[in-house]
Amino acid sequence: MDEIIEIGKSLGYKGEYTYLRYEKIASILNKLGSGTILNIGCGFGIFDHYLSERFKVLGIDSERKEIEKAKELAKKFSRYFEYKLTDAMEFKTNEKFDFVLCSELLEHLKDDSKFIEKLKHFVKPGGYVLITVPNIQQLRNRFRGLFGLKPIFMDRTHLREYTRKEIETLIENSGLDVLEMHRIVIYFPFENIIKVFIRPRSRIRRSILRLLPDAASHFIYLCKAKGDET
Secondary structure, three states: HHHHHHHEEEEHOOOOHHHHHHHHHHHHHHHHHEEEEEEEEOOOOOHHHOOOEEEEEEEEEEEEHHHHHHHHHHHHHHOOEEEOOOHHHHHHOOEEEEEEEEEEEEEHHOHHHHHHHOHHHHHEEEEEEEEEEEEEEOOOHHHHOOOOOOOOOOOOOOOOHHHHHHHHHHHHHOOOEEEEEEEEEOOOHHHHHHHHHOOOOHHHHHHHHHHOOOOOOOOEEEEEEEOOOO
């Protein structure tokens, strides 16, 4: 895994928090068994290498260079991953998957509500949808609010970020039921300075996350289609 992390960092995924999120998502999926995964907005496919070898992955992304690199890495590490160049909003398939992963994607889409409604149509009966989004009310933005400052996004390409109520309403209205909700990573004000003294994997961060769970930087939701009791 160290090698894939170093490759990820060379491709621009430099923050330790990205890999903490990957570990958490993979732990949730790996516990659920095996099967096929549709990874929408897969990027360079770095996350896919965190999965057990029991999984087969179809990753889609709209960036050609990322899809080409994802294919290269799958071949390098002899993993059964397939990647296709396509826009998430335009993607269509008759294939159904055991798992659909939509991680750090909704905040980039112009019509997030229209897109999230599509997810349940890609999953098999008894399958799961896993969604992750950034939390606009994370710790550093709460700190900014104390001084009357506007919240800032985690990435300049984000069109929006979500409060817990906003994302849960979006999921509810899309025809999905939440089975599990997880929170991951505490991101401090002046993070670039503080992380030198309080490392991303430190007990201090985990303790703060337990005390202030809704101040996490990201929310993770494991869902099923409404009415699916298989």
